Amino acid sequence: MPAARRSTAARCRAVTGIIDVMAPDSLPQEAHxxxxxxxxxxxxLIAKFLRQNGFRVTGAxxxxxxxxxxxxxxxxxxxxxxxxxxxxxxDLCRALRAxxxxxxxxxxxxxxxTDRVLGLELGADDYIPKPFGRAELLARVRALLRRSRGExxxxxxxxxxxxxxxxxxxxDTRRRELSAPDGTAVDLSGGEFDLLLAFCEHAQRxxxxxxxxxxxxxxxxxxxxxxxxxxxxxxxxxKLEPTDDSPSIIKTVRGAGYMLVPxxxxxx
Amino acid sequence: xKRLNRLLPDTLGGRIVLVLLVGLMAFHLGxxxxxxxxxxxxxxxxxxxxxxxxxxxxxxxxxxxxIEERDRTAHALSTVSLDMHWTRAATVxxxxxxxxxxxxxxxxxxxxxxEFDITGLxxxxxxxxxxxxxxxGALPLSDGSWLNFSAALFxxxxxxxxxxxxxxxxxxxILLLGLLVVRLIGRPLRALSDAADRFGGPxxxxxxxxxxxxxxxxxxxxxxxxxxxxxxxxxxxTQALAAVSHDLRTPIARLRLRAGFVxxxxxxxxxxxxxxxxxxxxxxxxxxxxxxxxxxxRKPADLVxxxxxxxxxxxxxxxxxxYAGPSQARLVCSPVTLKRAFSNxxxxxxxxxxxxxxxxxxxxxxxxxxxxxxGPGIPDADMQAVFEPFRRLETxxxxxxxGSGLGLTIARRAVEQHDGTVQLSNRPAGGLLAFVRLPRS
Numbered sequence: 001m002p003a004a005r006r007s008t009a010a011r012c013r014a015v016t017g018i019i020d021v022m023a024p025d026s027l028p029q030e031a032h033x034x035x036x037x038x039x040x041x042x043x044x045l046i047a048k049f050l051r052q053n054g055f056r057v058t059g060a061x062x063x064x065x066x067x068x069x070x071x072x073x074x075x076x077x078x079x080x081x082x083x084x085x086x087x088x089x090x091d092l093c094r095a096l097r098a099x100x101x102x103x104x105x106x107x108x109x110x111x112x113x114t115d116r117v118l119g120l121e122l123g124a125d126d127y128i129p130k131p132f133g134r135a136e137l138l139a140r141v142r143a144l145l146r147r148s149r150g151e152x153x154x155x156x157x158x159x160x161x162x163x164x165x166x167x168x169x170x171x172d173t174r175r176r177e178l179s180a181p182d183g184t185a186v187d188l189s190g191g192e193f194d195l196l197l198a199f200c201e202h203a204q205r206x207x208x209x210x211x212x213x214x215x216x217x218x219x220x221x222x223x224x225x226x227x228x229x230x231x232x233x234x235x236x237x238x239k240l241e242p243t244d245d246s247p248s249i250i251k252t253v254r255g256a257g258y259m260l261v262p263x264x265x266x267x268x
Numbered sequence: 269x270k271r272l273n274r275l276l277p278d279t280l281g282g283r284i285v286l287v288l289l290v291g292l293m294a295f296h297l298g299x300x301x302x303x304x305x306x307x308x309x310x311x312x313x314x315x316x317x318x319x320x321x322x323x324x325x326x327x328x329x330x331x332x333x334x335i336e337e338r339d340r341t342a343h344a345l346s347t348v349s350l351d352m353h354w355t356r357a358a359t360v361x362x363x364x365x366x367x368x369x370x371x372x373x374x375x376x377x378x379x380x381x382x383e384f385d386i387t388g389l390x391x392x393x394x395x396x397x398x399x400x401x402x403x404x405g406a407l408p409l410s411d412g413s414w415l416n417f418s419a420a421l422f423x424x425x426x427x428x429x430x431x432x433x434x435x436x437x438x439x440x441x442i443l444l445l446g447l448l449v450v451r452l453i454g455r456p457l458r459a460l461s462d463a464a465d466r467f468g469g470p471x472x473x474x475x476x477x478x479x480x481x482x483x484x485x486x487x488x489x490x491x492x493x494x495x496x497x498x499x500x501x502x503x504x505x506t507q508a509l510a511a512v513s514h515d516l517r518t519p520i521a522r523l524r525l526r527a528g529f530v531x532x533x534x535x536x537x538x539x540x541x542x543x544x545x546x547x548x549x550x551x552x553x554x555x556x557x558x559x560x561x562x563x564x565x566r567k568p569a570d571l572v573x574x575x576x577x578x579x580x581x582x583x584x585x586x587x588x589x590x591y592a593g594p595s596q597a598r599l600v601c602s603p604v605t606l607k608r609a610f611s612n613x614x615x616x617x618x619x620x621x622x623x624x625x626x627x628x629x630x631x632x633x634x635x636x637x638x639x640x641x642x643g644p645g646i647p648d649a650d651m652q653a654v655f656e657p658f659r660r661l662e663t664x665x666x667x668x669x670x671g672s673g674l675g676l677t678i679a680r681r682a683v684e685q686h687d688g689t690v691q692l693s694n695r696p697a698g699g700l701l702a703f704v705r706l707p708r709s
Contacts, residue, residue, distance in 0.1 A: 039518060045525035109517065131521030131547060133540070134528045184598050185569040187577045187607065235580055239573045242595040
């Protein structure tokens, strides 16, 4: 937790998209990232960008090169493009997950819902739609590395189970969808989803605004402040507790923060 | 001509049946009339000849008899159709203005039986209320006495009810048969017009069955070929547009990364903003093209949560957007498609109207959503044109606002996929109102 808190300010700037003021990564040691991408130019640019931000990067053109690199060096994270010549990214993802627990981020074409869901089902830990912004790429890489190192005691998304159930509500972590007790799909923004997921992973525990902010940031490029946490919680509540007689889901603990009231179950 | 058109049946089948019916009825009535005339003429002639012969015979017989036996014999010779009796003076007076019909009858009686002496014959109608059915007459004998007679001359009235009934029954029969036949003939034509209606709508292209009469078969074949050509043409264009849009993503992705190495932070931000715009255009183009072929599964979703997410996002981006309405509105829909529609309508209001008020009303049978802005609105003449793909009203709107020109097209198609409607109108107080109606069927 201290490491994460120390870097809050730096990340806050990083996700606003201003690269030249980005602080070098605050992770204890230089992480090794394997970029699997068939477009040479793109591979070079991603590598250059990640190196600039303090990572060690190796590029691979296809599955064969990927296995070669993995055999010869320890890799902390794989950035895997879905559209690859020969064995597709999805096949590689499944094969890779079968052999090791290395964190995987799938790079999918924007709007290709099936690729994303399939990727997550095949064991990818996160996905990033292409074309992605620099800030988004950096935030997702850092968040996944942080989770994989077990900071804040969080499980990795890939191991988190597909469905989280609380008070008859259901949260699908792969499709990023929330369903009400009567089965109605309730739309959430990206930030709201990440915040709710953070609550679910620490159910029935009081979380301070600062903790919530950190937890949500570990998920994705959440560019909020502590005040925006309050705003987002009020928005979440409006959706989770729409009427006056709806059961209380998120409780305000005066002076301490917020708490998810119902117990959480994990389902298939 | 217009009135005639209105009287004509609307369908081809109806017209064929009408022509068939009118022709057959004319033929039927004509032959019926001719038949009746012929029968009547023959019957009349036979009867008149018989009457004349019997009168001649009676006259000869009675003239030979002594006076006291004459009346008795006349009675004895009477039958139901011809009643005779003998008197010294005629019981029938000479009618001065005898009708043409009586005269014709008189001369015909003479012609039919040559030895019938018609001089002095008196003829007239009986005064029985049925003028023309009872013929009264008196025939002078050589000694100046008279043989009086009365005859049922004319055929009893024909049973016209039966004729009318049989004619009607026949007409109804022809009509029913005609309808049946014409329906059979018209079926392939209807299939053709149904297919033409479906073509261009949602769903895959279905060829028309090539059956029926040769003309219709040829029309169906021609239609199928045309359908195939248009389908291939559209598919090719769609694929080309999709491929270009899709392939543009790789250079955009590279550019996004390259912008990170630009020393000038201001320039990097500007490049990022341009890339955002390009990406939004590609996204909406691909969403538009995808909407042609794909359909998202339906499931119950909360429209209010959907609209709140959109409003919150717009508000976070600095726009003045507010939601008013109930806290929940459940609708079975395709959520991603519908969210895109509302997103486009709200974006439009923010972009051109400086902000949006979203008002939702749940009417039970349907959900009404109003998206209002305070912008300049749209000229009434362009209300429909703005829904056309790639159409932008640059005359009244700032070119710098960008956009793909697909927002409203996608929104309307998404709502129509849900059997709803989108209407644009200028608000009396100024600004544009986008009115979405979604039925809960």
